[in-house]
Amino acid sequence: MSKLLVSPSPHIHSKDSTKSLMLDVVIALIPAVVCSVVFYGWQELMVLGVSVASCVLLEWAITKYMLKKPSTIGDLSAVVTGILLALNVPYTTPWWVVFVGAVVAVGVAKMTFGGLGQNIWNPALVGRVFLLVSFPTYMTTWSKPQGLFGVDAVSGPTPLGAIQEGLMQGSTVQELTSAYDYKDLLFANLGGSAGEVCALALLAGFVYLCCRKVIKPWITLSIFATVALTSLIFWGVNPARFTDPLFNLLTGGLVLGACFMATDYVTSPMSVWGGVVFGVGIGFLTVMIRYFGSYPEGVSFAILIMNSVVPLLNMWFKQKKFGRK
Amino acid sequence: MSKHTFSIGGVHPHDNKISRECALEQLPLAPTVYIGVSQHIGAPSVPCVAVGDKVKVGQVIAEPGGFVGAFIHSSVSGTVKSIAPRADLAGRATTHIEIAVEGDEWLEGIDTSDTLITTIPDDAKAIIDKIRLGGVVGLGGATFPTHVKLSPPPGSKCERVIINGCECEPYLTSDFRTLLEKGEQVVVGAALLQKAMGGVPCTIAIEENKPEAIAHIREVIAKLGYKDMEVMVMKMMYPQGGEKQLIDAVMHRQVGSGALPISVGAVVQNVATALAVYDAVQKGRPIVDNSVTVTGECFPRQANLLVRVGTPLKYIIDYLGGIPADAAKIISGGPMMGRAVANLDAATVKGTGALLFLTEKQTRRAPETHCIRCGKCADACPMGLEPFLLNKLSKNADWEACEANAAQDCIECGCCLYSCPAHIPLLDNIRVGKGFALSAIRARAAAAKAAAEAAKK
Numbered sequence: 216m217s218k219l220l221v222s223p224s225p226h227i228h229s230k231d232s233t234k235s236l237m238l239d240v241v242i243a244l245i246p247a248v249v250c251s252v253v254f255y256g257w258q259e260l261m262v263l264g265v266s267v268a269s270c271v272l273l274e275w276a277i278t279k280y281m282l283k284k285p286s287t288i289g290d291l292s293a294v295v296t297g298i299l300l301a302l303n304v305p306y307t308t309p310w311w312v313v314f315v316g317a318v319v320a321v322g323v324a325k326m327t328f329g330g331l332g333q334n335i336w337n338p339a340l341v342g343r344v345f346l347l348v349s350f351p352t353y354m355t356t357w358s359k360p361q362g363l364f365g366v367d368a369v370s371g372p373t374p375l376g377a378i379q380e381g382l383m384q385g386s387t388v389q390e391l392t393s394a395y396d397y398k399d400l401l402f403a404n405l406g407g408s409a410g411e412v413c414a415l416a417l418l419a420g421f422v423y424l425c426c427r428k429v430i431k432p433w434i435t436l437s438i439f440a441t442v443a444l445t446s447l448i449f450w451g452v453n454p455a456r457f458t459d460p461l462f463n464l465l466t467g468g469l470v471l472g473a474c475f476m477a478t479d480y481v482t483s484p485m486s487v488w489g490g491v492v493f494g495v496g497i498g499f500l501t502v503m504i505r506y507f508g509s510y511p512e513g514v515s516f517a518i519l520i521m522n523s524v525v526p527l528l529n530m531w532f533k534q535k536k537f538g539r540k
Numbered sequence: 541m542s543k544h545t546f547s548i549g550g551v552h553p554h555d556n557k558i559s560r561e562c563a564l565e566q567l568p569l570a571p572t573v574y575i576g577v578s579q580h581i582g583a584p585s586v587p588c589v590a591v592g593d594k595v596k597v598g599q600v601i602a603e604p605g606g607f608v609g610a611f612i613h614s615s616v617s618g619t620v621k622s623i624a625p626r627a628d629l630a631g632r633a634t635t636h637i638e639i640a641v642e643g644d645e646w647l648e649g650i651d652t653s654d655t656l657i658t659t660i661p662d663d664a665k666a667i668i669d670k671i672r673l674g675g676v677v678g679l680g681g682a683t684f685p686t687h688v689k690l691s692p693p694p695g696s697k698c699e700r701v702i703i704n705g706c707e708c709e710p711y712l713t714s715d716f717r718t719l720l721e722k723g724e725q726v727v728v729g730a731a732l733l734q735k736a737m738g739g740v741p742c743t744i745a746i747e748e749n750k751p752e753a754i755a756h757i758r759e760v761i762a763k764l765g766y767k768d769m770e771v772m773v774m775k776m777m778y779p780q781g782g783e784k785q786l787i788d789a790v791m792h793r794q795v796g797s798g799a800l801p802i803s804v805g806a807v808v809q810n811v812a813t814a815l816a817v818y819d820a821v822q823k824g825r826p827i828v829d830n831s832v833t834v835t836g837e838c839f840p841r842q843a844n845l846l847v848r849v850g851t852p853l854k855y856i857i858d859y860l861g862g863i864p865a866d867a868a869k870i871i872s873g874g875p876m877m878g879r880a881v882a883n884l885d886a887a888t889v890k891g892t893g894a895l896l897f898l899t900e901k902q903t904r905r906a907p908e909t910h911c912i913r914c915g916k917c918a919d920a921c922p923m924g925l926e927p928f929l930l931n932k933l934s935k936n937a938d939w940e941a942c943e944a945n946a947a948q949d950c951i952e953c954g955c956c957l958y959s960c961p962a963h964i965p966l967l968d969n970i971r972v973g974k975g976f977a978l979s980a981i982r983a984r985a986a987a988a989k990a991a992a993e994a995a996k997k
Contacts, residue, residue, distance in 0.1 A: 220869040221880040223968050225954030226896075226903045227553060227710070231961040233912055290909065332910035332962070485915035485926070536924040536946055537548055537784065538794035 233331070236480075237291035239429045243420035244298050244475065250413040255306040265310045267297030269317035277326045292331045296320055299339035302471060303515075304346060304354065312353050316342040336522045337482045340472075340515050347515070375467050375511040387455040414470045421474035430478045434490040438473040439464060441498025449506060457506055469501065472514035482522040489525075489532035496521045543748055545775035546785035547794075549922040551955045553778055553876065555749055556710045559835040559842035564717050566846045567859060569644060573616050573850035574626055574636040574887040575601065580677040581684045582608030587637055593620045598647040598826050601637055610685045611675035615828040615848040617645040629853075629872050629889075631882040639850070650825045656724050657822040658764055660735050667736040667821055674820025675827050675890070680704055680781065680810030681873065683891040686817065689809075690736050692802045698737040699805030702790050703730045703814050705746040705753065706774055706781030709874025712894050714831040715811040717844045719746065719753035722815055723760045729814030731766045732821050737807055741768040743790050749776050778876060779953040783808050785922050797949050798981070812893070827890050832856070836897030838864045850887045856895065857884070868900035875903075876954045906963040917956035917966055923949045927956035927966040934973030942973035943980055950974045 252259050274293040278286045300320050304313060320342030328334040347354045424430045442463050449457040463469070468476075477483060477497055484493050497517045504513025578584040583605030595601060595614040602612035618641045626636040646652055661667055672687035692698055703726070707715040719726060727744075734742045744761075746754050758771050772790060774780050784795045786808055793804040801808055809817070812830060819825040832847045834856065841860045853870075857863055863870070871878040873894055881895075917927035925946055933941045942948075947970060956966040 219881065219884075220900070220903065221882045222869075222905070223880075223971070224871075224878060224952070225876045225958050225967070226869060226871055226878065226880065226898060227875040227958065228905065228963070229551065229553070229959050231916070231959065232906065232963065233909055233961045236912075236914070236961050287909070292912075330910060332912045480912050480914040485913065485918055485928075533926065534548070534918060534924045536797075536949065537788070537922065538796040538799070538949075539924075539946065 233290045233292070236429055237295050239424060239427050240295050240475070241291060241298065243423045243429075244295075244302075246416035246419045247302060247413060247471070248298060250416040251302065251306070254413070259301075259306040261310065262304060262306055262308055262313055263298065263301040265313045266301035266304075266317055267294055269314045270294070270297035270300065270321045273317055273321045274326065274330075277322060278330070282326075282330075287330055290331060293321060296325065296338045296342075299471075299475060300342050303339060303343040303468065308346075308353050312346060312350050315349075316346045319345040332481055334481055335525075336519050337476050337479050340476055340519055340522075344515050344519065347510075375505065414465055417470045417474050424474075424478070430480075431487065431490065433487050434478050434483055434494045435473045437491045437494030438469075438477060438498040438501075441495045442469060442502055445499055445502040449502070463502060463505065467505070467512045468514045472501075472518055473497070476514075477518050477521075482525060484525050484528040484532065486529070486532045486534050489528040492532065493521050493525065493528055496524070543773050543775040544745075544789045545777050545780060546782075546788045546922060548924045549920050549955060550777040550779065550785075551920050551958055552776070553710050553958065555776065556837075557713050557716070557749065558711070558837065559713045559833055559844060560716055562713070562717070562842050562844045564714075564721050564831055564844050564846055567848070567851065567856060569616060569641050569848060570851045570855040571641055572621070572852075573639050573641065573848060574852065575612060575615065575639065575850035576626075576628060576887065576889055577602050577605075577612060577635045577637070578628075579612060579683060579849070579889040579891065580610045581682060582606060582610070582688075584635065585609060585612045587623050587635070589614075589620050589623075589637065591620050591622055594618070595620060595639060596645050596647045597828055598650045600826075601639075604685075608685055608688050610677050611673060611826065613675055613826040613828055614639060615850050616641045618642040627883045627886060629879060629881055629883065629886045631886075636850075636887065651823040652825070656728070658724075658728055660728075660731050661821070662735075664736045664738060667732055670821045670824075671736070671817055674816065674825070676813065676816045676820050677827070677890055678810060679812035679816060679830060679891055679893065680783075680808075681877065681891060681893070682783075683889075686809065686813060689802075689807060690733070692807075696802045697805060698740050698802060698807050700740055700791060700807075701730065701733045701737055701742040702786060702806060702808045703733075703742065703744040703811060704781050704783075704786055704808055705744055705750070705757075705811045706786065707750070707811075708747060708776075708778045708780040708782075709876055709878070709894075710778075711835050711896050712833050712874050713835070714833045714844050714893055716750050716753055718811055718815055718831055719750070720756055723753070723756050724764070725818040726811055726814045727757065727760045727764055727766065727769070728822065729816070729818035730769060731764075732817050733807070733809055733814065734766075734768070739768075741770075742766075743770055743772050745772045745774050745780075745786055745790055747774045747776050747780055778955065779922055779951070782922060782951055782953060784951065797946065830888070830890060830892065832888065832892055833894040833896075834860055835894065836864075836867065837902070838866050838899045839897040840864060847888055847892070849890055852885055852887050853881065853895065854884045856888070864897060866899045867897040869898045869903045871896040871898065876958065877952065905965070908964050909962045911962055911964060914961060916959045916961060920955035920959040922953060922955060923951060925949060927960075927970060928964075930970045930973055931964060931966045934969040939973065939976035939980060943977035947973040948977040948981060 270293045275288050320338040324338040324341035325334050425432050443460040446460045446463040450459045484490050500517035501513040585602035587602045589601045596617045599614045601614045618639045621638040625633040668690050676686040677683040787806045829848045832845050834843045870881040930947050
């Protein structure tokens with residue numbers, strides 16, 4: 216000891232760091248990543264690789280050459296964005312489309328605002344929606360899972376897409392949903408984005424994050440509850456026109472969105488009640504877009520819309536202060 | 541066993557009570573002690589001895605400098621060598637009385653025997669006066685003069701005395717050892733405080749990580765047969781021993797912003813203070829020493845020492861084998877709220893409860909990164925504040941907004957900075973905002989008072 220350190224209290228720190236939290240999110244995503252690779256095969260692995268690599272490289276290049284600041288890729292947030300973006304696109308997406316998605320996600324939605332913590336919208340979702348609007352062909356040519364060792368690639372619409380189309384052709388919802396076994400939805404057997412296919416793997420990751428106290432469950436639970444309740448009302452009134460609650464909970468990116476995208480720290484409210492209102496908004500908008508919108512799937516839009524009102528929610532919903540009314 | 545805790549926030553640092561098995565031991569007398577005149581909150585005391593005077597242990601050497609003030613007694617016997625400014629723990633120059641130690645002769649009238657006196661005097665006023673004469677101050681950290689706390693302003697009434705034995709700061713074990721080894725005296729001290737407040741009920745709050753102390757104090761209460769006194773087991777959670785948090789946990793009442801505990805009928809005293817009350821009232825023995833935990837993973841010899849007030853830190857450290865090579869920071873107090881020591885020549889004060897040695901690895905702050913808006917600081921804040929917001933407002937020097945967002949309520953417990961994954965120095969910045977908010981509030985109060993007086997004339 217040569218000299219004494221002197222600084223204000225506290226003198227110790229918890230083990231949490233941005234990196235450790237992001238690492239937990241990556242760990243929580245592993246079941247879903249493994250599932251999607253098993254079900255979709257090596258093509259999915261390529262999508263994941265391209266997405267993660269380009270997100271990390273882009274952030275590194277932007278901090279180094281444009282911002283001329285120390286690199287921030289060490290916090291692993293770019294890895295999380297990369298995985299989430301990959302889980303949000305079909306496994307058949309060409310590598311260059313994935314790269315464009317990464318440019319929009321990291322380059323536009325994240326770094327232009329100043330990097331992690333400064334962005335208003337969830338970067339992976341901005342990337343996904345950009346691709347959905349710009350490359351509808353690639354983004355809507357869904358293929359039924361062919362499996363890691365499978366050969367028959369069967370092209371088909373996602374459950375939600377099929378129903379939207381079917382309804383336009385005059386079929387009733389009962390006829391259309393009878394084609395699906397709900398167990399398949401839970402265990403992943405249907406066409407969709409990689410991350411849409413295995414609800415169980417995603418829920419396992421969600422439970423992990425809650426147990427590790429990385430996130431609180433309220434946002435996710437309020438989304439699920441709102442989707443269930445809203446679709447229950449519509450379905451109860453007209454089961455021929457509107458899909459049932461369970462179908463809505465298990466299809467599309469709902470589980471992925473509710474567990475991993477809506478709970479993103481940066482773009483969700485700070486307080487518990489703010490989070491509940493945020494979740495209710497996402498759940499309601501999702502069902503409305505699915506029932507009445509021109510896109511079959513609404514989770515991405517619903518989350519991005521609610522992202523925009525987070526500053527307001529942070530202002531309105533504050534924790535009760537000690538000894539004050 | 542039902543466990544009680546406060547209602548908002550809190551963190552769970554590892555408790556690291558590595559010195560819990562070390563029994564209290566007497567530190568040999570230092571050759572020279574330096575007794576400061578500002579050992580408590582309030583006006584500094586005024587020395588009443590002169591250079592060259594012979595003093596005995598327990599003799600008054602400085603008198604209170606105001607209503608919120610305390611007597612200071614000589615902790616040793618010997619000769620006053622100087623009365624001059626000297627750097628304290630933080631390096632600030634304050635007046636110290638230097639005494640060269642000669643023998644260990646106590647003032648007549650002080651009962652230095654171990655006989656336990658359990659009879660409680662009837663006169664509450666007399667108890668409080670003896671506490672005042674004993675120079676007793678809150679030893680939980682704030683060092684607020686105890687007799688002032690026990691004299692509630694007119695209109696307020698105490699409904700419960702709470703003895704704070706939470707010791708929620710990691711590493712600290714001196715209160716735990718005191719409860720175990722001097723439990724009888726602490727319980728009698730609690731009974732004296734009950735009496736002083738008009739016979740109100742008393743709760744002794746102890747955190748669950750001290751089961752031996754909980755069992756022992758329950759036994760002692762049963763043995764001594766005091767009425768309306770109970771042990772409450774508290775959940776292990778920081779800052780359980782924060783005054784406002786403890787009242788919330790025990791009485792389910794929240795002390796308002798800027799208000800005193802007495803406003804909700806509570807008087808909180810630390811375990812060490814209860815012991816000092818016993819000594820002062822039953823034995824006529826003022827505060828001349830206090831128990832100090834010396835600890836840290838890098839420190840070779842853990843100890844809970846009885847240290848005479850005014851002992852230089854260097855003397856204590858040398859007695860235990862010197863500063864370890866890998867120690868980077870020495871803290872007076874716990875790791876969450878203690879103060880880093882800048883000056884090893886500084887002497888202990890009544891409120892010194894611990895010397896903690898941390899290595900650079902344990903205490904080094906990681907570089908600050910962007911706020912990721914995780915809200916962990918707001919979840920951790922036991923006052924329900926929004927540290928992320930106060931941090932920004934402070935940095936922007938928006939003091940009005942700091943006050944509007946209750947920066948003045950901050951108790952500086954450190955939970956926000958402890959839990960921030962981006963390592964933002966939240967509390968460092970909030971302290972600045974708190975200071976400005978408090979001074980604005982005080983300035984307004986002073987102006988209102990002046991205006992009211994002007995209107996009277």
